[in-house]
Amino acid sequence: MYVLQVIINGILLGGVYAVLGLGMSLSLGIVKLTNLAHGEYIILGAYASMLLQAWLGIDPFLSLVISVPFLFFAGYLIQIFLVNRAMMSGSEPALLVTFGISVILKDAMLLVFGADARHIATDYSNITVDIAGLSIPLLNILLLLLSGVAILLLHLFMHKTYTGRAIRAVSDDREAASLSGISVGHTLAVACGIAAATAAVAGLCVGMKWTWYPSSGGHYLLIAFVIVVIGGLGNVAGTFIAGIVFGLMQVIGGASYGLLISYIFLIVILTLHPHEALIRFLDRMKSTDRQKTANGLSGSGFVTVKTQTEFKSEQKESSDAT
Amino acid sequence: MRHNPAPVKKRAVLYIVLFLVLLLAGITGFPGNNILRYGFRIFLYITIGEMWNLLSGYAGMTSLGQQAFIGLSGYSLALATTKYGLPFPLGFVSGLIISFAFAFVLSFLLLRIDGMYFAITTWVVAEALGTLFMSMTYVNRGAGMTITATPYPKIGVLYVMALILCALSLVTVVELLKSKLGLAVIAMKDDKQAAEATGVNVKRCRRIVYLIAAGFTALAGSLFFLNKGTIYPESGFDIGWTISMVFIVIIGGSGTVAGPIAGSVIYVLLSEFLAHYPGWSNIILGALAILMILFCPQGIVRLRRRIS
Known part of the structure; x- marks a missing residue:
């Protein structure tokens, strides 16, 4: 019974991990950009939700109404003014620019918010629900629902709207998309804005589930990499499954070695490509x-x-x- | 390539004289401890900057994980001197051997990939090492370790060691680039397939470059921590080491030997100045690096050449 409960919690947490990987999957798979600042976007999202809860007294889930657009515009502006320019001269300058942005954001958050550990607490944070003899935290269920909705919305957006189709067209062939009248720079920036907007959702999940510091970005960036690498680039369904696999890995590996296992897993997948062989x-x-x-x-x-x-x-x- | 032997010889004499003057300054301690401390840091940053430049600027292997070797060598030094009571030069040797061995084993994984995946993997390796050292009781977990040496080397001695290491690294890089291997490395960066087709053993070249960079970075790391006296997982495997290497090479000029030298001088002076504004230094360094990448990707060394 205990084992079953652990596995169910691992699957429920998979939703959170999937959202962590979602934005990275977009920027790596579609924009073809390794955005090293994505972890900082996530932490920024967590701070935004925390501040909105403290200032306006609203439910953290409601804070997304403000934090998602905020991060969208932040991601859009950073892409259009800084990264697009660097991407023109190659992938390595772009990588180093995002590295610089990551460093700047991290230290700026440290200056503004201090080095304290933060957590978003609510009245229902510690409620558990009993289903068929298993006690499951309500929060895990809510976060799974939230991540499911976010992933579904993104999927619909990418396939049913003009902008979504334009993003995919730019991803497939920049030149052809530009010839058919799509503004490539703007479209790439929108895609990066959406990736940053998913980081707002991920930040809320991180903030409600765990504690974070201004310097936690790197940690979540690496988790996002693991998810994307397991799930495949730009593949929304694969990201969700990868999140669940990773959630199970964390639960089974335990608190101290779960992270190390996932690092080693990532190194093996990146260098030896066992999944490609499969x-x-x-x-x-x-x-x-x-x-x-x-x-x-x-x-x-x-x-x-x-x-x-x-x-x-x-x-x-x-x-x-x- | 045709070159004129006379100016080269003259320049070599100039460099040797400069080295001897700097060495003499360290031995006599004439410039005072503060200047020597600046020199110590500049020489070490030149060393790790040149090595990152060799990897990223010449061989096209942008690494975000060179701090792995700094941490490993720092911990080797601490373990050798404090746990096993060895003198610190043996700690240097053990750090060098461990870093070489680690780099050699790792190279079998890393050389299978390139571009951004190489960058990410090197970073993950360094993070994994940091996490591992955080949870290993052998190295006191997060509590860190101290480095013992009797008598503890004075700043003059540290300065001379850093100067010699820096000179060695510069000579190595210059000689390497002149050699057949160096030409192969540059050819490999421009076009891997073409280089391979003309008979360059790309894997062997990349491995040698990676090992050289690991070795010098490890020695510089030992010296850094011999000066500091203590090491923690967060300071040894700090991504900040890579930040400084990136800054030094980008500001100075990637793919030039003179670039990291100029970059190191600017970095050390600027970070000393920014120490008055705690918390701001990385923000300003990061912003400067981004501006350089966007508006002056050749770095200040080539900028000067363009003006003159």
Whole structure:
């Protein structure tokens, strides 16, 4: 029974970890930017919720109405004025600029808020719910719901709105997107703004679940990396599953060694690519299956409406072939 | 490349004279302890800056985790002198050996990746080491360790050691870049595939560069902590070491030998000045570095060349 309870808590916390990875997944997968300041965005979100709760006396969940737009604009402005310029000269200058932003934000928060540990407490922080003999913290359930809603909203935004489609088009092929009238700089900045806005949600989760310091950003940045690397870049569903896997890993690894395990896990995945080997293996299985069942069905006839990016990539392929 | 031998020889004489003057200043203690302390820090920052520059500016291996070697060598020094009662030079040697061994093993993982993944992985390795040292009773966990030496070396001795280390690192970098290996390293940064196609063993080159950088960074780390006297996981594996390396190389000029020298002098003087405004130093250094990357990516060394 105890084991089951631990596992359920791990899964519930998975939602929080998924939100931590969400923004990183956007910036790495879609903007192709390693944003080393993402951890500081998360901590900034936590401080924003804490201050709004203290000043206005509102529920921390309500504070998102203000902290999400605030971080969106912060992320947008930083991207459009600083990072976009550096991205033009390569990925390493951009990496170093975000590193600089991370250092600046960290020390600025230290100056403004002091080095004390902070926590967002509410009346319902310590309530547990009994379901079928298991006692589950209400907070974990609420945070899972919140992260589910955030992930769903982001998914809908990316697939159903013009801006979302523009972001994905820019991610696929910058040149083609620009040729079809999308402002690349603005779109990238919007994507980074959204990544920062998810950090506001993540910050609230971090603040309500754990305590944080101005210097905690690096810690959450690395967790975000682990989630993204497990879940795959720009893949929303994968991020959610990765969050749950990571949550279970933390619960099983315990407080002191859970983090070390996840670091080692990240190093192994980044350097040895076991997951890619697995994907290749699965692909090979799939392609042999396909060869057995279907032949001659591939190619034209199925895709009736081509987006410009698809068209361009096909052209590229055909020119490569000739 | 054709070059004129006479000016090179003249310049070499100039450098040797400069080295001897600086050495003499340290031995006699003539400039006073404050100046020597500045010199000590400048020489060490030149060393770690040159090494980061070798990695990032020449070999295209931007690392955010060189503090791993500073922490490892600092802890080796503390363990050797305090736990095992060895004299501090043996602590230096043990730090060097441990860092080399760690870098060698790590290189098998790190050389499989490049670009931002290399940067992230090196950082994660350093963070993992910091977390590990935080929870290991062998190194007193978060309580830190002291470094003992009798008699404790005076600032003059530290200065001379830092000067020699700095000169060695500069000679190593210059000679390396002139050698066949150095040309291969530069070719590798410009175009990895083309370099590989013309017969450069990219993995071997990258490993050698990584090991050299690890070794010199470790020695500089030992000297830093010999001066400080205590080491904690947060100070040894501090990301701040990387911040200073990035700043020094970006300000001075990435991919030049003179860049980190200029960058170190500016860094040490600026951080000394900013010590009057506690909490602001990293903010200002970070802002300066960002401005340099955006508006003057070549650094001040090439800026001067462009004006003249």
